[in-house]
Amino acid sequence: MSTAGAHPMPQIKRYTGLMDYLTTVDHKKIGLMYFWFTLFMGIVGGALAGLIRVHLATPGSMIEAIQYANLHGTDLPFNLFSENKHAYNQVMTMHASVMIFFVIIPSFAAFGNYLAPIMIGARDMAFPKMNAFAFWLLIPAACLMFASFFTVGGAAAAGWTSYPPLSLQGAKINPGQDMWILGVHLAGMSSILGAINFIVTVSNMRAPGMGWLQMPLFVWAVFITSVLQLTATPVLGSAVTMLLMDRNFGTTFLSASQGGDPLLYQHIFWFYSHPAVYIMILPGFGGISHVFAAFSRKKVFGYLGMVLAIGVIGIIGYSVWAHHMFSVGMPTALQAFFMYMSFAIAIPTGIKIFSWLATMWGGTIRFTVAMKFACGFISLFTLGGFGGLILALVPVDQSLHDTYFVVGHFHYTLVGGSVMLLFSMTYYWWPKMSGRMLDERWGTVVFWLMFIGVMVAFMTMHISGMHGMARRIAVYYQDYKIHNHITTFGYLLTFVGAIIFFLQLVFSYRKPKITVNDPWEVNDVQESFEWATSCPPPAYNFEHVPPIPVADQMPRH
């Protein structure tokens, strides 16, 4: 069945095992490497969160404890950062940086790499070598960031936002911040290369007959996310380059005493980082539509509305960045503008939520683990989005900005949103990616641990924020003790859930391979390419033009 006769392939040396993965340019293997990399980083980032949570739940973290130590001349037991609150800031900064740059953003690249070419009936990505390069850039980026813990002065400690002038302090003495900047540069480069690859692939390599509006929603989401990445990430690069130059080469972009402006950085940074919020959720929005459709045995409701909603979110996402900065003292009219734009972005999000519910409406719903996560996602993400609407109101944002309310809000959208989406997509597509089913009973345990954990941990954060607990503090007023204990309990639930999930994936390799192409019986109702090939798909996916008719997503009138 070889096509070598028609198109003679160059003879290249084939490796097996580890060397195969080190040298591969196959999008599926790269996708899997992305997957395991982000999973590992997720455990590391979760462990860093654990350090934060354990610290905040112990008596040593209260201002009361400072008094105690001062009055009695003794230390409180079991206090992680009592000697060095700088270490707390380092851990907090690295938790955020790892979770954003090495877990959530690349994990969607994992699914995009694996699934997008198959879904459009392509044999590989447009630039396979660039694809591999984009992945391998992440390793030195992560190494740089983690190595900075062992430098003089430790890792970056100015928060993942790294606002100057704080991030300019310690220039030329403490290299941690510089290593963070370079790590962000490399991760950003990886992101940009990946984005170019997706855009070119999706634009040019769709199977014959597949127009733009016949593309599956996940491909649409990956495409729009890639456009966002391509246009926004260089802006982040410029912001951190200014930081790097100010720190090391004597420029004064951000130094107020010499004519620069520290606020400049905040604007440029959020001009990237607000679209980045959508980079972190949009691919999941696309992917989850497949899960809802598959397990309701229906087709996606309102395909065009869904595509438009993703597009509109992408566009409006560029004009809401300053809602992260309502307290910096902007002109009032500007604040009003950003407030209204932030309101506006709730509308396409609402369209998506209602369309998913309509997709389920009238179906015959099977509650597999993937479907449970998808339903849990709707519940949690609505709550997170609701907090976002409250935060968009400038008057009350003056009270809530930089409190635990904000922390609770974005953890609802990132853990209750993105991570629930990722788990759902994993349970759904893991049979395709590895050829093994995941255990449904353990999966249900993971779901309930995650769902209840998120609810407990992050709802309590909302409450402590409303009671006036500022974020990023290593010590707090004793009033918030009970909140922090509950949050830490919720964290433990989610972390146990994540560990079980990890072990489930590892041990799934001991199971026998499945022999059917379509274990969820998806293609009884839909026509999708990925369920029409074997599990996992063979090298180069399809030997011929894909064997099923192109999915008619968009009914023609």
Next chain:
Amino acid sequence: MSRLLMSLLAVVALLAACAGWSPAAEPTIDEYVQIFNPDLLARVGDANHIERTSTFTHPESSDISTWVMENTWFSFIIFLPFLILPQVLLVHVMLKFRDRRDGRRPATFMHNVKLENLWTGIPILALVIVAFPVYPLLYKMELPPEDRDAMVVTVRGRQFAWDYEYKKEGVSLGLDLVSSIQEPLVLKKDKAVVLDITSSDVNHAWWVPAFGIKKDAIIGRFNRAWFTPRIAGPFRGQCAELCGQGHGVMIIGAVVAEPDVFDRWVELQRHRNDSQKVWDALIAWDLKGDDAPIRASVSEYLKKSDGDSRRWALQYWMAHNATSYTRRSPDRPQRGTKAEDIETYPARLEEWKSKLVPAWRDSLEALPDRRQRIDAIIAAMPMVAQIEIAAPPVAQADVALADVVSEETP
């Protein structure tokens, strides 16, 4: 419901307070110390624990806080259906359409334009409803207060403390001279206060939650915020922008005082620096030994100017400082990063534990005695001269806000 209960409770408390209140009773020195020098770190359950920590629980604390909360609850009510509806629909769909293996065929509809228009249109409507009242409120918060006679305070953040400068009153505050704990900003009840917030190093944010405002302190620019405190009492807050290692302990306090009490406080500030020398002598004084040095410092203090109010101020500051003195032991040694610092750290820690802290604790016991003795010394001092220190010139400060207001008001 809880609002109603709380207001009822407030009325009862007010009646109870009125019953025991008589206009002639001037607070004692210790009561003034209670008011002006609250324990910002008091624990939950302590008598002087600060209760009003949030605009959500105490929106009556300032006018801005009240407006903001009214607006927020209004918006909340409008938004609430969009939180509840998806959750209810989700549960409904999950229960009604689950696969019961009864051979029911799934529906095949894929779109419904009417429905889609509906769930686009209704949220837009809700957002428009919310958008209208929030706009004037935003402008009200951002423009200067209508009260042209407002207090103006320059707030300057630094790692890790706040410096306050009262323009008209000519008062400066910062860290407590004895305890090195942040001093509270003292405000006048029902008097608008304009804060000009800036920083001298990294970004900070000035935030007392109950007042409902938060503004970043950024080097090179002044951010203006204003509010009118409506309740007398202590408030507390916290730096709200990551500013380094001490971010968590960069606390903020505020005390709202009745107008006449506030005037008393301003008067007291004029004697503060002079009284500090007396305090130093007092704390260095070996109680068994000769009281000549302390007498000398008191007479030095009185030589500059004398009078009942100046003597009273000295007594006040001794009481004030004694309170501060109990709040903080000698600083715990830091490990440091240099090799020699790390090497000496155990020894320094041991010295701190075994010598400095016990010595400080012993001296606490002698504090009441010291205060009694100095009160006696002050009373025994002959009157030197009845010269009151003049209030600092206020002319240049007075114009500051009026100018700015006329420039900014459209």
